[in-house]
Amino acid sequence: MLASGGGSNLEAILAAGIPVAVVVVDRPCRATELADEAGVESELVEWNDDRLDFTHRVVDALERRGVEVVAMAGFMRILDKPIFDAFPGRVLNTHPSLLPSFRGAHAVADALEAGVKVTGCTIHVAVPEVDAGPILSQEAVPVLDDDTVDTLHERIKAVEHRLYPDTIKKFMESA
Ligand code: GRF
Secondary structure, three states, rough: OEOOOHHHHHHHHHHOOOOOOOOOOEEEEEEEEEHHHHHEEEEEOOOOOOHHHHHHHHHHHOOOOOOEEEEOOOOOOOOOOOHHHHHOOOEEEEEEEOOOOOOOOOOHHHHHHHHOEEEEEEEEEEEOOOOOOOOOEEOOOOOOOOOHHHHHHHHHHHHHHHHHHHEEEEHHHHO
């Protein structure tokens, strides 16, 4: 798993019994603590303003553990081609919108700003283009009149916590 933040998707994936070989983070964050608590290895690969070099170091951390499928969850770095070459069609991502609407790092705020009445989350195969790639699963989440970015994102995350582990399991079974 690749994470940068709260790690709630990592928590859900661990709780679902999916075998996690390593948690790679780009900064100190709660995901590392969750990995420690679960007895899962973690590795900090520090960002150095060189996307290609950073990607190579992430790939190295994954390959050293014999990783088969890479799952990104709130990983706040754009990765370069080598990870897609090393794990062809096997890098997954969860995104808090119904792609192809609202790509990018501010998907929840952008959906609120656009005034849509329904948004949601998308689990997809990641490709070099950000928040693109074949869609594996999606689920809608209604936008409420009094929603803020935080309240809406929390309801989207609650769906991700069920949909992402389920989708990863199905993906691994069919691989
Ligand atoms: C998720 O909503 C994910 O879709 C988005 O960032 C959030 C990560 O949450 N890209 P967490 O770190 O798993 O709690």
